[in-house]
Amino acid sequence: MMPQFLPGATIGVMGGGQLGRMFAMAARRMGYRVHVFTPEENSPAGQLADATTTASYADEEAVGRFARQLDVLTFEFENIPAQTIDWCAALCVVRPAGAILNTAQNRLREKTFLSEGNLPVASFRAVRSAAELAAALDQIGRPAILKSASFGYDGKGQRRIFAQENVDEIWAARPGDELILERAVDFEKEVSVLVARGADGSSSTFPVCENVHRHHILDVTSVPAKIEPAVEKNAALLARTIAEQLDLVGLLAVEMFLRSDGELLVNELAPRPHNSGHWSIEGCATSQFEQQVRAVCGLPLGATEILQPTAMANLLGDAWQNGEPHWARALGTPGVHLHLYGKREPRPGRKMGHLTATASSADAAVRKVLEARAALGDARS
Ligand SMILES: Nc1ncnc2c1ncn2[C@@H]1O[C@H](COP(=O)(O)OP(=O)(O)O)[C@@H](O)[C@H]1O
Ligand SMILES: [Mg+2]
Numbered sequence: 001m002m003p004q005f006l007p008g009a010t011i012g013v014m015g016g017g018q019l020g021r022m023f024a025m026a027a028r029r030m031g032y033r034v035h036v037f038t039p040e041e042n043s044p045a046g047q048l049a050d051a052t053t054t055a056s057y058a059d060e061e062a063v064g065r066f067a068r069q070l071d072v073l074t075f076e077f078e079n080i081p082a083q084t085i086d087w088c089a090a091l092c093v094v095r096p097a098g099a100i101l102n103t104a105q106n107r108l109r110e111k112t113f114l115s116e117g118n119l120p121v122a123s124f125r126a127v128r129s130a131a132e133l134a135a136a137l138d139q140i141g142r143p144a145i146l147k148s149a150s151f152g153y154d155g156k157g158q159r160r161i162f163a164q165e166n167v168d169e170i171w172a173a174r175p176g177d178e179l180i181l182e183r184a185v186d187f188e189k190e191v192s193v194l195v196a197r198g199a200d201g202s203s204s205t206f207p208v209c210e211n212v213h214r215h216h217i218l219d220v221t222s223v224p225a226k227i228e229p230a231v232e233k234n235a236a237l238l239a240r241t242i243a244e245q246l247d248l249v250g251l252l253a254v255e256m257f258l259r260s261d262g263e264l265l266v267n268e269l270a271p272r273p274h275n276s277g278h279w280s281i282e283g284c285a286t287s288q289f290e291q292q293v294r295a296v297c298g299l300p301l302g303a304t305e306i307l308q309p310t311a312m313a314n315l316l317g318d319a320w321q322n323g324e325p326h327w328a329r330a331l332g333t334p335g336v337h338l339h340l341y342g343k344r345e346p347r348p349g350r351k352m353g354h355l356t357a358t359a360s361s362a363d364a365a366v367r368k369v370l371e372a373r374a375a376l377g378d379a380r381s
Contacts, residue, residue: 002199003093004298005071007031011296012070012092014084015077016043016052018341018351019273019289022281023076024048026289032297037066044341045076057084067091074250074296075272078105079151095199095296096250096271103246104269107180108149117245119238120265122257127179130171136181137167143184148176154349155216160184185265187257191225192276193239194288196295197248204291204301205236206284209276210362211255217349220369221276222311222362223283231262238264246271251292253277275314275351282337282356283310308358311365313373315353320346325376335359336372 005011011027013020016038024034024045036049039056046052051069055062057080067073067088074094078101085098103109114121125136127146137144148157157175161184190211197203210225211218225232239254246252253274255267277288286294286302294301319325331338340353357369 002298003072005032005093006297006299009033009071009297010035010050010069011293012037012066012073012088013045013049014038014057014073014075014080014088016040016045017076018044018353020045020076021048021341022278022287022339023074023273023289023292026287027293030290030293032293035066035069037063042342042344044343047342057081060087063087064091072296074292075101078271080105096246096248096252100246100248100250100271104271106150106178107147107152107268108178110269111180111182113245114242114266114269117242119242119245120263122185122265122267123183125181127181130168133171133174133179133181134167137161140181140183145182145184146170146175147180147182149178149180150176152176154218155213158216185257185267186259187265188260189225189227189258190255190267191227191235191258191264192221192253192255192274193235194251194253194274194277194280194291195236195239195243195248196251196291196301197243198295198301199249199298201244202301203240203243204304205239206277206280206288206291206304207306208232208235209279211276215349217316217351218275218314220311220313220366221279222309222366223279223306224309224362226362227258228262231258231264235264238266242266242269250295251288275354276312278339278354279310279312279356280304281339282358283307309360309362309365310356310358311362311369313355313357313369314351315340315355315373315376316348317346317350317352318348319352319373319376321348322377327376329375330355330372332375333357333368333372335365335368 010033021044053066070092194206208225253270359365
């Protein structure tokens with residue numbers, strides 16, 4: 001029998017951000033104890049956990065003390081050092097496995113894994129020198145995107161390369177040390193699929209999410225996505241196949257590009273809850289966070305049917321530029337919900353919270369959530 005962890009058990013979470021915060025709410029509602037490990041004081045997740053260990057991921061003693069108190073460990077952040085996960089795996093069950101985080105935390109490993117599994121990705125090359133960059137640009141073509149292989153998020157560590165640019169100048173301003181060059185995909189839409197997989201191999205996908213980014217940061221997600229049924233099916237199949245090939249136990253987000261001919265290309269994997277899945281708290285029979293609890297604890301996976309068309313709009317620190325947003329104004333519309341992550345400092349570009357709106361159609365939900373955000377006095381919306 002695969003280990004099963006029933007309510008009353010202690011779930012550890014590596015990472016202290018908003019994904020861990022919403023996970024903690026779902027897990028505690030179900031009767032679990034949640035213990036967060038994060039280097040950050042007063043973290044969004046720590047504020048809602050039963051216990052927090054505030055220490056460095058490199059502190060073996062603190063990691064050991066933390067892991068010994070757990071039944072099962074999961075993640076809300078994938079950039080956890082492999083060594084830290086190994087220390088934990090010696091002391092408790094770790095789901096998903098460290099090897100999956102290792103694949104997902106490096107774009108070269110991730111893209112190599114996908115292409116070796118015959119999963120569709122944009123052409124890419126590893127780039128270690130100006131000469132390799134020149135050769136890769138010749139092979140892949142322009143426009144292309146040069147990305148740092150690790151530690152990128154919200155478009156950080158990326159640079160788009162246009163037709164005329166000089167290779168030596170690009171190399172001099174390269175966005176990191178270990179680099180990957182990708183063909184810039186001419187996509188019609190960006191979509192994502194969340195898939196959960198249990199220790200028994202059962203899996204379940206969430207409805208496809210349609211995502212609009214602004215300045216490389218997710219801005220608005222709406223569901224159902226306006227795509228052909230065949231694309232919806234194919235996207236779900238891709239996500240399920242990736243989860244199987246990874247031998248995932250837990251939750252995985254798969255970001256994809258949809259081209260105008262209906263072709264899907266996989267962009268990024270995240271073996272944890274995802275910003276594009278936040279709509280599921282209000283819009284889906286089971287939220288992505290409850291599904292993560294179920295998957296890592298060995299419980300049956302929850303139903304994932306959409307309850308109502310739903311849209312989610314992120315609230316970045318920019319919304320605070322003229323002072324505290326007008327919360328009451330945004331909440332006057334029926335079907336609008338507010339989520340704030342307990343972050344004190346509203347820096348520009350920092351994810352501070354999100355709004356969700358449910359409505360009779362995805363378009364109506366998007367209109368409603370954007371109106372609600374505009375009502376906050378957010379200059380960006
Ligand atoms: N190969 C690509 N072609 C076209 N657009 C891309 C490509 N790679 C990234 N982008 C754009 O940049 C955004 C962020 O890139 P991504 O690789 O998902 O990194 P991260 O989300 O970690 O910052 C994507 O959602 C997409 O809008
Ligand atoms: Mg991304």
